[in-house]
Amino acid sequence: MENVYSMVKSLTYTITIASILTSCIFGGGNPNSSNPGSASKVTGLEWNVDEEDGGSFQVSEYAGQPVGPNLVFIEGGRTVLGSVEEDVVYSRDNVERSVTIASFYMDETEITNINWLEYEHYIRIDSEEVYWQNNLPDTAVWSRDLAFNDPYVSHYYRYPGFRFFPVVGINWRQAVNYCAWRTEVVNLKLATDAGFFEESEDDGDDAFAEDDAFAEDENTEVGSVQGNSFRVPIESGIILPAYRLPTEAEWEYAAQALIGTQWLDETQTNSRIYPWDGHTLRNPYGKSLGYMLANYKRGRGDYAGIAGKLNDGSMITDYVYNYPPNDYGLYNMAGNVNEWVQDVYRPLSFQDMDDLNPARRDAVLDEEDLYDGGYNFIGNERAYETEEEALNAGVPRSQYNVDNPPMKRMRVFKGGSWKDVAYWMSPGTRRALFEDSSTNAIGFRCAMVHAGSNY
Numbered sequence: 001m002e003n004v005y006s007m008v009k010s011l012t013y014t015i016t017i018a019s020i021l022t023s024c025i026f027g028g029g030n031p032n033s034s035n036p037g038s039a040s041k042v043t044g045l046e047w048n049v050d051e052e053d054g055g056s057f058q059v060s061e062y063a064g065q066p067v068g069p070n071l072v073f074i075e076g077g078r079t080v081l082g083s084v085e086e087d088v089v090y091s092r093d094n095v096e097r098s099v100t101i102a103s104f105y106m107d108e109t110e111i112t113n114i115n116w117l118e119y120e121h122y123i124r125i126d127s128e129e130v131y132w133q134n135n136l137p138d139t140a141v142w143s144r145d146l147a148f149n150d151p152y153v154s155h156y157y158r159y160p161g162f163r164f165f166p167v168v169g170i171n172w173r174q175a176v177n178y179c180a181w182r183t184e185v186v187n188l189k190l191a192t193d194a195g196f197f198e199e200s201e202d203d204g205d206d207a208f209a210e211d212d213a214f215a216e217d218e219n220t221e222v223g224s225v226q227g228n229s230f231r232v233p234i235e236s237g238i239i240l241p242a243y244r245l246p247t248e249a250e251w252e253y254a255a256q257a258l259i260g261t262q263w264l265d266e267t268q269t270n271s272r273i274y275p276w277d278g279h280t281l282r283n284p285y286g287k288s289l290g291y292m293l294a295n296y297k298r299g300r301g302d303y304a305g306i307a308g309k310l311n312d313g314s315m316i317t318d319y320v321y322n323y324p325p326n327d328y329g330l331y332n333m334a335g336n337v338n339e340w341v342q343d344v345y346r347p348l349s350f351q352d353m354d355d356l357n358p359a360r361r362d363a364v365l366d367e368e369d370l371y372d373g374g375y376n377f378i379g380n381e382r383a384y385e386t387e388e389e390a391l392n393a394g395v396p397r398s399q400y401n402v403d404n405p406p407m408k409r410m411r412v413f414k415g416g417s418w419k420d421v422a423y424w425m426s427p428g429t430r431r432a433l434f435e436d437s438s439t440n441a442i443g444f445r446c447a448m449v450h451a452g453s454n455y
Contacts, residue, residue, distance in 0.1 A: 071448060072328060073103070074105065078099070078100050079258060081350070084096070091430075093350070094349075097350055100356050101249055103453060104449055104450050106330060109320040109331045110443045111167055112166055113158075113163055116170070138438050139152075139153050141439050166332075168440045170340075171437055183243045191232045194236075240448065247359040256271075258272065260277075276326065294334040295323065296335040297418065297420055303315045314336075318336055336415075338417045338424075340411060340442060410434060411433065414431075
């Protein structure tokens with residue numbers, strides 16, 4: 001009996017000592033992403049001890065995903081996507097269905113003219129050729145044969161008074177390129193601020209460090225700016241996931257902003273026709289009583305009301321902060337400009353979908369002949385894979401058309417605009433346009449995943 005007692009006592013001491021050691025290593029409780037402890041729980045090997053010759057495993061400090069500039073957190077959850085308005089165009093392309101959307105981030109405003117001018121500046125420094133190829137907005141989108149819109153053609157994009165108006169004349173591809181550029185420069189700044197790189201002082205015109213200031217790390221490549229390649233390991237927790245266009249489901253979910261209708265436990269008091277409560281387009285409260293809640297076209301020939309009482313005050317686009325934000329803090333999720341989203345347009349996207357983070361990509365459930373790719377030639381049935389191949393074959397540029405297949409190139413845009421009637425401001429409505437086309441009523445905003453999270 002005494003031997004059994006001694007064994008139990010010895011085992012108790014062992015467990016106690018192990019608990020103390022574990023507490024010292026992990027700071028009490030179980031390890032987690034922000035408090036992983038000083039050693040591995042499965043091997044006992046210490047972390048961050050020796051960095052030379054491979055050394056010990058390095059675990060960086062992590063306090064959660066940094067919030068990127070201009071981004072607003074959108075808490076995910078279950079919702080019903082689809083149009084709650086009468087389908088006046090009989091498209092039947094957005095039937096109601098329940099889905100769950102994971103949390104993500106979205107720009108609080110549309111990308112503005114000054115944002116694009118900044119982009120244009122750095123792209124031009126990086127490559128004059130790229131700058132002229134596919135960087136400039138198409139200001140001719142304002143031109144009309146039967147209207148005098150010439151001042152907008154020449155002034156809307158560059159005149160200082162329009163700096164914080166949404167950029168227009170941007171096609172879907174240009175918007176995607178902007179997202180990629182923004183990812184690079186934001187991550188480079190975050191890495192520089194964290195001490196990964198040092199800004200170059202060799203040339204005052206250079207926005208970023210020279211080649212010799214960049215790390216030799218062979219892990220995740222973040223990108224390149226001004227011809228410089230830089231790498232920061234994603235494990236560092238310093239850099240952000242990629243900026244991108246929101247999916248159609250994310251955009252619609254963020255526009256609904258039903259977090260503002262939550263009551264008690266998982267109960268919502270009402271749905272929404274627009275990104276605000278009620279069925280009217282005017283503010284029903286306070287000093288702003290009677291004023292429009294969005295920038296839209298009130299009726300045929302009526303863009304803003306009458307002089308002395310310009311109700312929405314916006315004959316074209318407007319200052320991106322000029323109307324009340326929705327309950328997520330997002331401005332102009334209805335009206336001002338329509339916005340490009342990530343999804344390729346298909347009428348039956350609502351039917352062919354996952355119910356968790358649904359999205360529709362190219363080449364999914366589509367016939368192969370819609371994706372012939374390459375270059376298509378007038379009077380010539382042959383397709384070439386690259387422009388160089390086409391030119392070497394003696395086909396002049398005037399005789400080929402890049403990206404002609406129409407179905408592949410249709411992209412969804414949402415939200416309604418300054419030139420649309422109220423019907424299109426309902427989040428569930430959807431339209432599409434060729435991805436290489438642009439108008440004076442379509443802009444965009446960026447989104448980003450909420451990494452390291454299960455909600």
